[in-house]
Amino acid sequence: MTSWEEIKFLQKPWIKKTAWVLANLSTLGSITLGIIGLVYTFIDPEGYAFWFAKILGICSILDFADGKLARISGSKKLAIDIDTIVDSIVFGLLPGVYLGYRVSKWSIIAGIATGLIYTGTAWYRLYRYTKRDPIDVLYFQGLPSPFAAMVISCIVIFEGTPEWAVAMSTVIVAGFMVSVIPFPSFKGVPSKFDLFWIISTTIFFLAFVTFPFNWMIYPTYFIAILMIIYLIAGPSYALKLEKARKQK
Numbered sequence: 001m002t003s004w005e006e007i008k009f010l011q012k013p014w015i016k017k018t019a020w021v022l023a024n025l026s027t028l029g030s031i032t033l034g035i036i037g038l039v040y041t042f043i044d045p046e047g048y049a050f051w052f053a054k055i056l057g058i059c060s061i062l063d064f065a066d067g068k069l070a071r072i073s074g075s076k077k078l079a080i081d082i083d084t085i086v087d088s089i090v091f092g093l094l095p096g097v098y099l100g101y102r103v104s105k106w107s108i109i110a111g112i113a114t115g116l117i118y119t120g121t122a123w124y125r126l127y128r129y130t131k132r133d134p135i136d137v138l139y140f141q142g143l144p145s146p147f148a149a150m151v152i153s154c155i156v157i158f159e160g161t162p163e164w165a166v167a168m169s170t171v172i173v174a175g176f177m178v179s180v181i182p183f184p185s186f187k188g189v190p191s192k193f194d195l196f197w198i199i200s201t202t203i204f205f206l207a208f209v210t211f212p213f214n215w216m217i218y219p220t221y222f223i224a225i226l227m228i229i230y231l232i233a234g235p236s237y238a239l240k241l242e243k244a245r246k247q248k
Contacts, residue, residue: 019072026066030059034090045101050213052098053153057209059090060146084126091145092122095152106163114167121174139238140183143176154220182238
C-alpha cells in the first residue's frame, strides 16, 4: 500500500503546514458542534432529532477530513491524542446523552442504561484504538464510532421509530463497536475503489447535512444502504488489504 510519505508533492513544507492548520480547524469545528449539541439536548430535546442527526453528520465529515489532513501533515500528536479526546465527546457522550433522553420516554431505567451502554462502549472502543498505531493501521477492530453515530442518526430521524426499537438498535450498534470484527479504515492513500467509496459517501453525507428537514429522509435511505454494504462487505475487504500488505 502506498504511504503518504511516498507522494513527493505532499512533502512540501507549505502543504504540510496548511494541512496541519486545516486539521486543527476541523477538530476545533467538531468539538464546537459537539458542545453545542450537548447544550441543545437540554434546551429543546423534543424538536432536536433532526439537528442531532445533522450535527453528527457534519462531525463525521470533519473527523474523516482531519484524519487525512493530519496524516498528510505528519502530526501524530494531533491525529491520536486530540482527535481521540474530541471523538469521545462528539461520538460518545453526545449520542449517549441524547439516546438516554429519547429512550427514557419509554422507560427511565432503560434510558439510563441505553445512554451508559452507548457512551461506555464508544469510549472503550476509542481506548482500544489508541493501543494500536492509528496512523498506519489498514483496518479498525470493531465498528468505528463515527460510523456507529451515523447509524444512530438514521434510526432516530425515521418517523415512528419506537423508543424500545431505538434502545435495541443502540445495544446492537454498541456490540459492533466493541467487537473485534475488522472494518476498513481508508487511512492510506486511496485506491480507485476507496475513492469511489469516499466520494459517494461524502456526497450523501453532504446532502444529509444540507437538505432541509423534510428532505433529509431521502439521503438517509442511501446512507443506510451504504452502511449495510460496509457492515456486510467491509470485514472481507479489510482482511484483503491486510493480506496484500503482508505479501508486499
